[in-house]
Amino acid sequence: MRKMFVLAALSMTSPLFAADPAPVPYPEGYRQWVHVKSMTINQGHALYDTFGGIHHLYANKKAEQGYKSGKFADGSVIVFDLLEAKVADNTVQEGSRKVLGVMHKDSRKYKDTGGWGFEGFKGDSKTDRAVGKTAASACFQCHTAQKNSDHIFSTFRR
């Protein structure tokens, strides 16, 4: 009984327990989700070191609705699928996966970062996390500028 109470207390984000944010789940099945838009970031861009390459954005059903309504419900998940940009013979083709970025909406769990949990899974790994506890500084610091669009930079390309 006492053990259950302790676990419950630790799992809450209360002022008494300034807990680390809950881990963002790996977005299983995201390759079947709707494709939002794509972009390539080349050398010379300020974000090249972090986001250089071809990225595709995918949205689950709830996030797809969010792009339409401008407000993302809890359970919305957006994936930022970053691949190497292979330049050859006047083409740019998709290479290896560099990182799989994830934004996962849960107003309660991630209330300190706009209701969004942020994570980056390295390469094709489902467990090797690039962000972890650093979401506030590594991700939200930029995304907070997009407060008027629920902290999302992208729009759905028609």
Added chain:
Amino acid sequence: MRKMFVLAALSMTSPLFAADPAPVPYPEGYRQWVHVKSMTINQGHALYDTFGGIHHLYANKKAEQGYKSGKFADGSVIVFDLLEAKVADNTVQEGSRKVLGVMHKDSRKYKDTGGWGFEGFKGDSKTDRAVGKTAASACFQCHTAQKNSDHIFSTFRR
């Protein structure tokens, strides 16, 4: 009665009536389909005049199965969504739609072109057709080289 017979005869692709291929339907709802892969074709490439820009491939459910099994069932539809590549500030971003290419599997209707109907809808139009009766020379002439993969060039990026 006689009129019905004439219409039926004209709609058949028989040796007696070398009919034009049936029009390929516009792929309604394709933006909700699964994203197969993407590529950018730049100036200097042999296919630049026709396919220059960013293209995304989308597959309906049957075509998605086809990518897995290597054989595309009738009803499979693959979309080649070609957008202008806007280059600015060390990024390449999606611009206006240039053409929406479609491959539509129907072994009977399109038996002369590997069972695939080919069409290109210009820009955002659902009616302005770029290919029409020229599919054999404009499309199949290249796609026939891919006979071993059911005339498909692309593979599903994981």
